[in-house]
Amino acid sequence: MMKSILTQKLERIKLVLTDCDGVLTDGGVYYGVNGEELKKFDIRDGMGVERMRNFAGVDTGIITGELSPSVIKRAEKLKITELHLGVKDKPVVFKEILSRLNLKAEEVAYIGDDTNDVEVMKLAGIGVCPANAISFIKDIADIVCEAEGGKGCFRELAEMIIASHQSAKSKFTATEVIALNSGNKIGPGEPCYIIAEIGINHNGDLEIAKKLIDEAVAAKATAVKFQKRTPEICVPKDQWEIMRDTPWGRISYIDYKRKTEFGIAEYATIDQYCKKLGIDWFVSTWDVEAVDFMEHFDTPLYKLASASLTDFPLIKRILLTGKPLMLSTGMSTNKEIEDAVNLVREFDENYPLMIAHSTSAYPCKPEELNLKMIQTLGNKYPGVPIGYSGHETGLATTVAAVTLGATFVERHFTLDRAMWGSDHAASVEPQGFQRMVRDIHDVEIATGDGIKRVYESELGPMKRLRVNISPEYKEEKEKTA
Secondary structure (H helix, E strand, O other): OOHHHHHHHHHHOOOEEOOOOOOOEEEEEEEOOOEEOOOOHHHHHHHHHHHHHHHOOOOEEEOOOOHHHHHHHHHHOOOOHHHEOOOOOOOHHHHHHHHOOOOOOEEEEEEOHHHHHHHHHHHOOEEOOOOOOOOHHHHHHEOOOOOOOOOHHHHHHHHHHHHHHHOOOOOOOOOOOOEEOOOOOOOOOOOOOEEEEEEEEOOOOOHHHHHHHHHHHHHOOOOOEEOOOOOHHHHOOOOOEEEEEEOOOEEHHHHHHHOOOHHHHHHHHHHHHHHHOEEEEEEEEEHHHHHHHHHHOOOOOEEOHHOOOOHHHHHHHHHHOOOEEEEOOOOOOOOHHHHHHHHHHHOOOOEEEEEEEOOOOOOOOHHHHHOOOHHHHHHHOOOEEEEEEOOOOHHHHHHHHHOOOOOEEEEEEEEOOOOOOOHHHHHHHHHHHHHHHHHHHHHHHOOOOOOOOOHHHHHHHHHHHHHOOOOOHHHHHHHHH
8 A cells, every 4th residue: 555645745854843832832921930931841742852853863943933031941951953033034944944954845844823834834845733723724734733732732743753754664673783872882793882880889979979980981881870769759658767777877768768869960960970981871760750850861771670670650751751771671570571572662663672681689699690581582572682780799690691692781880899788799899890891892802703714823823733735725835835
């Protein structure tokens, strides 16, 4: 069956331009305490901008007569650089954008809702309007969204564009590689992505965190990972007032968990520090609010801890970010893994997904590591990069995981295993981490490509030791005789 004309048009879109008031906002007027005009935006539309950029390679621009500072702040948050405020003649701006970006009109969609959008909608390849646009706009629009302005109409168009672009792509292949926004890649044929899991081993101390980052860089790790929780959500109420001996004295368990959590200031410092040193950083998020918090930062991926594999609201919130998702599978049945993977694929069949084999024991005994599960997961989920999250005390088994096909590995990382805290004992110290990284890269080099060849270094021993030499090498032996 031939594709519909509309689908073909959507496949060609490379840029979505939109009016603001009445499309990205609900058209209402709000005022702050100082009388400044504010705008109410819908989070779904913001996610639409990110998803469309990540999954279809389509950027967003705003052309509006508005001058509200709220629009500027929203554009900054969504990384929209094509921002035109106080516009009197939208067709002129539209044509300037086409010329500057070397785009054709049919490669641009425009969303509008009022009479000042008519002419630019006629120029665009696809004209779109929200459900509550004026009737005249609906008459000329190619697409009338079911959602109203400021209530998801932009997201609705974004999902149409994503679906059309993905239908034009091939499905996953067995050599699927996930490209991160940091420039690193994870998947077959790429260097093993090695993660130093700092977790909460910083003990709530930013200086310890920075020392751990320094040591991870020195060890040539690819990334450091932290954990982010909202203690009031993650700690069961009946455990809040249990008293615990800590470096801060004897305090309640909820206060202890608060002490070990970094806030916006600490993570802003970590973000700048990692960028300066050239190492990736990201987190395991343990609740929905933690994802909302982490969206302040442009980390390359999200990790889902084994304990969260069955937390579908959390998984769905991460999927809305559009960032690659790394699922860890400790303490999980095959059915639970399948359910989580199916949830991701139902959301988006081509979502950038990675799966880590893991056993959630701290430390884990060698007989319970079950490293062959790496191959089992690889066979079951072709096209999905498979990795390993280890909690054992030795290093050899993590190196072995790479020989079995792990495209990324993660180990807990500490300055000293004797430090106070729950995760230090099952962690790797800096010197050990350096050896592990070195051995992993040696194994990758030594694995080769499986094609038999005679190396230059073998020619000497061949000429000295072999009686019958193949014709292609015999002449060389006679020359040196």
